[in-house]
Amino acid sequence: MSKIAENIKRLRLAKGFTQEELGTLMGKDKTAVSNWERSQNKMTTDDLEKLCVVLDCSPEELLGWKSPKEKLSIYADMHANELAPLDSKKEAEAQLAAMSPIELKRFLRLLHAAKDEG
16 A cells, blocks of 8 residues: 555544545545555546645645655656656647646646755
């Protein structure tokens, strides 16, 4: 079980929610929550944000982040299917342009933090 999966279950139980109740609050079914808690499905960034609100926790707490480099690695894992190898500066610019302002801001924050860490 991944750290994220463990934290979702721990935080859900701390709030006293069943998987079905959490699913309802998230606009999902209980299967989605069960899959997250068993590391069977990756969640979207929108689901991650909503889960933090519903469970009243920070993204750092939910993801179990310890360092900026770890944050960047987890971000890259979450978006692995979206991030393709880039053959040119033009492709990199196109991918960055396709990100929403919130996604871009998060990505840049993580990138700067990882760079500052060393």
